[in-house]
Amino acid sequence: MADVVYEKNVEGHYAVFTLNRPDRLNAIGGRLMAEMLEALDDFTNDPEMRVGILTGAGRAFCAGADMREGADRDAATKALAARRDSGEISEDEYKAEVAAIAPSAPVKFDLFSPNPKPFIAAINGLAVGGGMHFVMDCDIRIASSESYLGLPEPKRGIAASYGSQYLGRMIAPGEAMFYLLTAENIPIDEAHRVGLVHEVLEPEKLMERAVEIAELIAQNAPLAVRASKAMALFQRRNDEDDLKEYSNPISAEVMASEDVVEGRRAFVEKRPPNWTS
Numbered sequence: 531m532a533d534v535v536y537e538k539n540v541e542g543h544y545a546v547f548t549l550n551r552p553d554r555l556n557a558i559g560g561r562l563m564a565e566m567l568e569a570l571d572d573f574t575n576d577p578e579m580r581v582g583i584l585t586g587a588g589r590a591f592c593a594g595a596d597m598r599e600g601a602d603r604d605a606a607t608k609a610l611a612a613r614r615d616s617g618e619i620s621e622d623e624y625k626a627e628v629a630a631i632a633p634s635a636p637v638k639f640d641l642f643s644p645n646p647k648p649f650i651a652a653i654n655g656l657a658v659g660g661g662m663h664f665v666m667d668c669d670i671r672i673a674s675s676e677s678y679l680g681l682p683e684p685k686r687g688i689a690a691s692y693g694s695q696y697l698g699r700m701i702a703p704g705e706a707m708f709y710l711l712t713a714e715n716i717p718i719d720e721a722h723r724v725g726l727v728h729e730v731l732e733p734e735k736l737m738e739r740a741v742e743i744a745e746l747i748a749q750n751a752p753l754a755v756r757a758s759k760a761m762a763l764f765q766r767r768n769d770e771d772d773l774k775e776y777s778n779p780i781s782a783e784v785m786a787s788e789d790v791v792e793g794r795r796a797f798v799e800k801r802p803p804n805w806t807s
Contacts, residue, residue, distance in 0.1 A: 533562040535587070536569035543580040544744035545573050546737075551596075552588030558660050559596025564635035574645060580752050581744040584642065584668055585652040585737065586661075591677065594659020595637070597686065601794040606631050639663035639692045643763060646756045648747055652740035653677045654733065658715070663692040666700060669759060671726065672740060673718050674733040679726070680715035687793030687803065691781040701726055 535548040547569055549556035556562075573579050586592055607628055614624040639660060642649040651657075651668035658680040665671055665679065681690040681697070690710055698706040701724040709716055721727045731739055747755060784790065789807050796803035 532565060533560045534565040534569055536565075536572070538573075538576070538579060539741075540578050542741065542745050543578060543748035544583060544741065545569075545579050545581075546583045546585065547573075549584075549586040549592050552586075552590070554596055554598075555590035555593035555656065556586040556588070556661070557593045557596035557599070558637055559599040559633070561634045563633065563637055566641065567635055567638075570641060570645065574647065580647060580748045580755065582642070582645070582647060582649040583652055583737075583740045583744055584649055584664065585654050585740070586657075588655070589676075590655040590661075591651075591653045591657040592661025592664055593656060594661045594663075594682075597794050597797045601791075601798045603631055604791050604794060640667055642667045643669070646760065648755060648759055650740050650743055652736050653679075653718075653727065654736055656680075658682055659690075660692075666692070666696055666726075670728055670743060672729045672731060672736065672743070673721065673727045674736045675718065675730050676733050677718050678715050679718070679721050680713070681709060682713045682715075684711070684713045685793070685803075686797055687784070687787065687789030687791075687805065687807075689781050689784045691777055695777055 535550045538545045649668040651665045651671045653673035681693040683690040
């Protein structure tokens with residue numbers, strides 16, 4: 531079964547990208563990222579496609595990183611390191627086995643804003659961590675009344691890197707800092723109040739409205755739509771290199787800490803984490 535279901539509506543000039551790991555709340559793992567990149571490549575290069583809609587299968591939009599998969603990978607890497615250090619396997623064998631259990635594609639969150647074509651996030655359920663990053667990276671956000679958002683990464687020993695860089699540009703800085711630092715969930719009515727989502731709808735009306743918005747956009751001149759998006763996002767794109775130059779070393783330091791391993795393991799074991807930093 532595909533981890534991303536990609537469906538094109540040629541008559542309406544839009545495509546629907548459905549995150550399709552419902553048994554894992556559409557967490558980013560398995561082949562989800564690789565399949566998303568493949569679908570985006572087709573979408574971007576198809577002149578008949580003018581608008582993308584991003585949603586999730588089942589009761590979640592996206593639960594962010596697959597913490598169980600990450601914890602299993604941490605444990606496997608630690609075991610391989612022990613075998614290498616004992617002389618059971620060589621350094622080259624260690625590297626090959628670590629590469630074999632690595633994700634199928636690097637995780638990226640800036641997938642939709644750099645795309646020249648507009649994207650609508652149809653938030654059908656919880657969107658937390660990387661799932662909220664995907665939401666923020668879309669151009670228009672509408673949500674089910676049963677959904678909620680959140681950046682819980684600090685509770686797992688991880689910096690909310692994408693959220694830290696962009697949330698304060700999308701809503702009032704004080705509101706952004708509250709959610710970034712407390713890592714509390716954002717109720718969807720609150721997300722609407724602060725302007726993070728455009729509309730909140732009953733669940734059965736969500737995709738109908740997403741398609742309606744996509745068709746409204748697709749009726750407009752494609753070149754003018756792409757130009758409008760590019761100009762609207764110019765400042766963000768212009769500042770991105772500076773943001774990454776500043777943020778990447780900070781994020782790398784956090785990701786190299788034992789807190790990340792402990793945060794994942796504590797989540798899987800359903801216990802409070804024991805931080806060491």
